[in-house]
Amino acid sequence: SSELTQDPAVSVALGQTVRITCQGDSLRSYYASWYQQKPGQAPVLVIYGKNNRPSGIPDRFSGSSSGNTASLTITGAQAEDEADYYCNSRDSSGNHLGVVFGGGTKLTVL
Amino acid sequence: QVQLVESGGGLVKPGGSLRLSCAASGFTFSDYYMSWIRQAPGKGLEWVSYISSSGSTIYYADSVKGRFTISRDNAKNSLYLQMNSLRAEDTAVYYCARVNWPYISMDVWGQGTTVTVSS
Numbered sequence: 745s746s747e748l749t750q751d752p753a754v755s756v757a758l759g760q761t762v763r764i765t766c767q768g769d770s771l772r773s774y775y776a777s778w779y780q781q782k783p784g785q786a787p788v789l790v791i792y793g794k795n796n797r798p799s800g801i802p803d804r805f806s807g808s809s810s811g812n813t814a815s816l817t818i819t820g821a822q823a824e825d826e827a828d829y830y831c832n833s834r835d836s837s838g839n840h841l842g843v844v845f846g847g848g849t850k851l852t853v854l
Numbered sequence: 855q856v857q858l859v860e861s862g863g864g865l866v867k868p869g870g871s872l873r874l875s876c877a878a879s880g881f882t883f884s885d886y887y888m889s890w891i892r893q894a895p896g897k898g899l900e901w902v903s904y905i906s907s908s909g910s911t912i913y914y915a916d917s918v919k920g921r922f923t924i925s926r927d928n929a930k931n932s933l934y935l936q937m938n939s940l941r942a943e944d945t946a947v948y949y950c951a952r953v954n955w956p957y958i959s960m961d962v963w964g965q966g967t968t969v970t971v972s973s
Contacts, residue, residue: 777959779899786949786966787899792959830899834958841913843889843901843958 746770746837748846750830755852756821764816766831766846774834776814778807781828781848790829791816818851826853856880856962858950863967870940870971876933876950876964884908884928887953889960890935892946892969900946903935904953918944940971 748768756762766776775794779787789798791807804819814833818825829849835842862874876888889904903914903924912924923936933950947968951960 775957777957779960781899786963787960788963789954789959789961792954792957792961798961828898832899832901832958832960841911842915843904843913845891845899845901848898 746835746844748776748831748833748844750846750849752847753850753852755854756818757854758823759820761817761819762821762851764818764829764849764851766814766816767812768833768836768844768846769812770833770836770844771809771812771814773836775809776807776831776833778805778814778816779830779832780825781830782826787830821851821853823853826851856952858952858962858964860948860950860964860967863948863969865970865972866940867973868941868971871936871938872940872969874935874937874948874950874967874969876935878931878933878952881952881962883926883931887955888926888933889951889953890924890933891949891951891960891963892944893949893966894943894946897946902948905933937969940969942971945969945971 778791781787795807831846835844859877890902905924921939925934947966949966950964952962954961
């Protein structure tokens with residue numbers, strides 16, 4: 745199966761902007777989706793498609809993509825944004841209709 | 855409100871079986887693809903399987919292929935995961951999720967059910 749690679753940890757000062765990236769060959773063909781997971785909770789979808797936010801997700805969350813890299817940007821990070829963030833996409837390897845998740849990025853808000 | 859509630863987790867010995875269920879409410883279940891995703895203790899998310907709205911299309915991760923079977927009953931608004939030949943590495947919290955096709959985004963998640971495989 746194909747892989748999606750994320751930095752294990754990223755930090756940002758309160759109120760600043762942070763970009764979390766996700767790299768993988770499948771992202772050349774398919775959009776990434778992004779999920780936020782806080783300790784002891786189920787993941788929550790924050791971005792999908794080109795740059796779509798589900799209802800209830802603050803507009804400080806945005807998504808973008810270039811080549812084999814998808815990015816989640818938080819503009820003006822808040823303390824409540826401290827969480828693990830995961831990307832996912834289609835599996836572009838032999839299992840073309842499968843799904844793959846990145847390893848996750850732990851975001852710390854300083 | 856839109857809700858998914860998993861059940862059926864527990865402690866099982868290696869080689870044993872378990873059947874997970876996911877009850878959906880607040881949306882037209884039969885309109886949506888559904889998926890199972892798991893998360894081992896302290897680890898990241900791992901996709902397990904998905905099933906199309908009618909049940910005619912099913913895919914599995916290589917790690918569970920041949921051992922796990924996903925199914926659904928649209929009349930009962932329920933999703934299932936039959937897990938056989940369980941291994942220690944199957945120990946995880948199992949989430950069911952609604953799939954926003956074709957984005958492959960999981961837009962509604964249950965709270966998860968814990969499966970522990972240990973002797």
